[in-house]
Each structure stands twice: as structure tokens, then as C-alpha cells.
Amino acid sequence: MNKNALKGNGDSRKSFKSFCIIGDPVSHSLSPLIHNSAFSSLNLNYSYIAFRVPQTELEESVYSLKKADIAGFNVTLPHKVNVINFIDDLSIEAQKAGAVNTVNNENGKLIGYNTDIHGLIAPLEKRQIDFDGIEILILGAGGSCRAALVALSEKTGIKKINIVNRDQKKLDKIISMGKELGLNCIPLNYDNNNVLKEVSLNSKIIINATSIGLNNELSPLKSNFMSEGAFVFDIVYRPVFTNLLNNAKDAGCNLIFGYEMLLHQAKKSFEIWTGLQGPLDVMEKSLFGIFGEPK
Ligand SMILES: NC(=O)c1ccc[n+]([C@@H]2O[C@H](COP(=O)([O-])OP(=O)(O)OC[C@H]3O[C@@H](n4cnc5c(N)ncnc54)[C@H](OP(=O)(O)O)[C@@H]3O)[C@@H](O)[C@H]2O)c1
Known part of the structure; x- marks a missing residue:
């Protein structure tokens, strides 16, 4: 330069x-x-x-x-x-x-x-979500997941945050970080589809904090993995409608777009x-x- x-x-x-x-x-x-x-x-x-x-x-x-x-x-x-x-x-x-x-x-x-921390929480706050007693599912354990955990640690009453990631070491690290922030973070196995489906169906908020979708990849969360009325946030912003958001739309969920972050x-x-x-x-x-x- x-x-x-x-x-x-x-x-x-x-x-x-x-x-x-x-x-x-x-x-x-x-x-x-x-x-x-x-x-x-x-x-x-x-x-x-x-x-x-x-x-x-x-x-x-x-x-x-x-x-x-x-x-x-x-x-x-x-x-x-x-x-x-x-x-x-x-x-x-x-x-x-x-x-x-x-x-x-x-x-x-x-x-x-x-400011990714604010970028993550502002679209959730805009929808006036009640965090008390809810379960949250986060896909990914990279930088955006870290920002999400810091943002969520400011909210009281969250029951559980389930986190799923490919790389087990990174997952373990982020679980420790979440615990240090006072959050009840639980690691999930990527390969166990039945557990992922059950956890996902119980989640009021689902956040994709991976790059899955950037190249039109299919999300591991199909539409029958999501409950009607849940808030599904894909931080990938291009394409605007990722496979995850299309599945969430089919399931009757509230969509939160990556461009909002x-x-x-x-x-x-x-x-x-x-x-x-x-x-x-x-x-x-x-x-x-x-x-x-x-x-
Ligand atoms: N909307 C916004 O303002 C905004 C802001 C920041 C980032 N983003 C987007 O968010 C995405 C993640 O950003 P980041 O900063 O968190 O990146 P990062 O720190 O590199 O983390 C990437 C995460 O994605 C996972 N991942 C990547 N490819 C995968 C695949 N094919 N299958 C399963 N997991 C996969 C990685 O899993 P492993 O640990 O197993 O590798 C890791 O958990 C990027 O696409 C970025 O463009 C958007």
C-alpha cells in the first residue's frame, strides 16, 4: 500500500x-x-x-x-x-x-x-423478542459466533444456547467462552441429525454464523427442523435468500436477513x-x- x-x-x-x-x-x-x-x-x-x-x-x-x-x-x-x-x-x-x-x-x-456485536443484537431487539426462558441454536464457532455470545450475554433469562460446529476443538473453545460470559452453552454433534432436529425445533432463535449459504450450499436445517414462529437469522447476506431462509419461510418462521447485521x-x-x-x-x-x- x-x-x-x-x-x-x-x-x-x-x-x-x-x-x-x-x-x-x-x-x-x-x-x-x-x-x-x-x-x-x-x-x-x-x-x-x-x-x-x-x-x-x-x-x-x-x-x-x-x-x-x-x-x-x-x-x-x-x-x-x-x-x-x-x-x-x-x-x-x-x-x-x-x-x-x-x-x-x-x-x-x-x-x-x-460492532458485529451490535450488528447481531440490533435486528433481534427490533423484533422485541422476549429472551426469558428461551433456547437458542447457533451454527458455527467462529468470529461471528463469538460476537453473538457477547451480545446474548447482555440479555437475561436465556435458558440454553446450543452450539454446533464442524471443528470440535473450536467448538470446545467457544463453549468455554460462553460459560465464562455466564451463558448456559451446550455443544452439539453435527452428525447426529436427530438431536439437531430436536434441538432446532425447540429453539426460539436460530442463528447461522457459518459461511454455509455463501455459495448456495444447502443448510443442515431443513424446513421440518424449525418451528412456526421461530426467529431464523442467517448472517450470510449474499444471496439475500439463502437455503436456510427459504426453508425457514416454508416453516412459517420470522426471517432475519444477513444484510440487517x-x-x-x-x-x-x-x-x-x-x-x-x-x-x-x-x-x-x-x-x-x-x-x-x-x-
Ligand atoms: N452480515 C454480516 O454483517 C456479517 C458479518 C460478519 C461475517 N458475516 C459472514 O458470516 C460468515 C461467518 O463469518 P465469521 O467471521 O464467523 O467466520 P469464521 O470465523 O471464519 O468462522 C466460520 C465458521 O463457519 C464454519 N463453516 C465454514 N464453512 C462450513 C461448511 N462448509 N460446513 C460447516 N461449517 C462451515 C466454520 O466451521 P469450522 O470451525 O468447522 O471450520 C466456522 O464455524 C461469513 O460468511 C461472513 O461473510 C456476515
């Missing part, structure tokens, strides 16, 4: 600020679209671009961004955990999740936040960077320009 690429342009652009996203791959990212439309709707002289940063170049890239006095940046796969080694401090939520997706330059210090995490990042209310409607409109509004 050119170290001077992000520097401001002298006095005439005093209020100019630069933001970016780093990841690999990153060319598919919708964050530049979302943030640039939010900036221009509020007449902010800010710009946001995407940089592909391979794993081996993470340290020097973060150093370059800091040196160029970047105002803030987002971090996506595969850097959400490793970036912690190269920034100055973490918010309490980012510490709990052990992952960062937003960095803010605060007087020359790079401070890491995790994308928008809410972006809104929170925007607010950390600017101190202004994030214009969710503008951000949503920019996304629907790409996706079309789901019907």
Missing part, C-alpha cells in the same frame, strides 16, 4: 478524513458503498475505500495506516483477531469477543471495537468514527440499490 495514499491534501481540505476496510479478499465488500453514501448524505467531506491486505502484510499495513493518520478503518476476514496485535487498545466488548472489526484513530492511538454494524462504526447518528435509511437504500429490496 502506498503510505502517502491516505494523507489529506493540505489546508483546503482540513475537514477531509479518510476511512477504509482491510481484508483479503475485499473486492466484494459493500462497506465502501454503505459508508460513502452515509458520508455524502450528511455532507461530510470523508471518503472510504477498500484495501486488499494479505495476512503477511497486516502489521506493515496497519503501521502505514497509522502513519498516514487514517481516521478509522474496518477489518474483515481474515484479520479480525490478528489485528489486535498491532493496535493500541481495545474496547471492553472487543476484549470480550477477542476480535475487532472497527478501528478508530483517537489522538494518534488506534483503538479497536467490535451488515447495516447495523456499519451504523455503529459510523457513529464511533463521527460521533453522529448513523443514517440507517440512507445506508439501507444504498444496499437495496444492489440487492433489490427483499419481498
Whole structure:
């Protein structure tokens, strides 16, 4: 990355600020679209671009961004955990999740936040779900599952969170993390379809926190695995209707789309960077320009 690429342009652009996203791959990212439309709707002289940063170049890239006095940046796969080694401090939520997706330059210090946590919980809160006494099923034990557990640990009364994952070691780790957060987390075996079906049918909230669906893969949860009225959240946002959400629709469930998380995490990042209310409607409109509004 050119170290001077992000520097401001002298006095005439005093209020100019630069933001970016780093990841690999990153060319598919919708964050530049979302943030640039939010900036221009509020007449902010800010710009946001995407940089592909391979794993081996993470340290020097973060150093370059800091040196160029970047105002803030987002971090996506595969850097959400490793970036912690190269920034100055973490918010309490980012510490709990052990992952960062937003960095803010605060007087020359790079401070890491995790706005995926807000992105996950905001769509559930919008639906005014009563968490008391409910069972939740989460597929996956990666970064998004961690963010989900931190978010859910703020809710009282959850009876049980069942977590299923391919990699057993990662599953064990996330179960320990959930327990440390005060949640009653239970590991599930992926291969036992009967148990998965029973647990899934008892779940008021089902969250897909894996990448299953990104390439139109079939979900392990068929429509007869879900109870009518359950809330089914697929954090995969492209395609908008994944196989899981189509199955959930057939089962009469309430659908929560991955793009909702994308928008809410972006809104929170925007607010950390600017101190202004994030214009969710503008951000949503920019996304629907790409996706079309789901019907
Ligand atoms: N909507 C949003 O704003 C948003 C935000 C963040 C991420 N996402 C999406 O969410 C997905 C997960 O992100 P992440 O950050 O949690 O990734 P991550 O840390 O890499 O974790 C990926 C998870 O998916 C599982 N997985 C991947 N392929 C699988 C397969 N074929 N069968 C079963 N399990 C599979 C992995 O299981 P193993 O441990 O067994 O490998 C792991 O649990 C990505 O697709 C990402 O694009 C969306």
C-alpha cells in the first residue's frame, strides 16, 4: 500500500478524513458503498475505500495506516483477531469477543471495537423478542459466533444456547467462552441429525454464523427442523435468500436477513468514527440499490 495514499491534501481540505476496510479478499465488500453514501448524505467531506491486505502484510499495513493518520478503518476476514496485535487498545466488548472489526484513530492511538456485536443484537431487539426462558441454536464457532455470545450475554433469562460446529476443538473453545460470559452453552454433534432436529425445533432463535449459504450450499436445517414462529437469522447476506431462509419461510418462521447485521454494524462504526447518528435509511437504500429490496 502506498503510505502517502491516505494523507489529506493540505489546508483546503482540513475537514477531509479518510476511512477504509482491510481484508483479503475485499473486492466484494459493500462497506465502501454503505459508508460513502452515509458520508455524502450528511455532507461530510470523508471518503472510504477498500484495501486488499494479505495476512503477511497486516502489521506493515496497519503501521502505514497509522502513519498516514487514517481516521478509522474496518477489518474483515481474515484479520479480525490478528489485528489486535498491532493496535493500541481495545474496547471492553472487543476484549470480550477477542476480535475487532472497527478501528478508530483517537489522538494518534488506534483503538479497536467490535460492532458485529451490535450488528447481531440490533435486528433481534427490533423484533422485541422476549429472551426469558428461551433456547437458542447457533451454527458455527467462529468470529461471528463469538460476537453473538457477547451480545446474548447482555440479555437475561436465556435458558440454553446450543452450539454446533464442524471443528470440535473450536467448538470446545467457544463453549468455554460462553460459560465464562455466564451463558448456559451446550455443544452439539453435527452428525447426529436427530438431536439437531430436536434441538432446532425447540429453539426460539436460530442463528447461522457459518459461511454455509455463501455459495448456495444447502443448510443442515431443513424446513421440518424449525418451528412456526421461530426467529431464523442467517448472517450470510449474499444471496439475500439463502437455503436456510427459504426453508425457514416454508416453516412459517420470522426471517432475519444477513444484510440487517451488515447495516447495523456499519451504523455503529459510523457513529464511533463521527460521533453522529448513523443514517440507517440512507445506508439501507444504498444496499437495496444492489440487492433489490427483499419481498
Ligand atoms: N452480515 C454480516 O454483517 C456479517 C458479518 C460478519 C461475517 N458475516 C459472514 O458470516 C460468515 C461467518 O463469518 P465469521 O467471521 O464467523 O467466520 P469464521 O470465523 O471464519 O468462522 C466460520 C465458521 O463457519 C464454519 N463453516 C465454514 N464453512 C462450513 C461448511 N462448509 N460446513 C460447516 N461449517 C462451515 C466454520 O466451521 P469450522 O470451525 O468447522 O471450520 C466456522 O464455524 C461469513 O460468511 C461472513 O461473510 C456476515
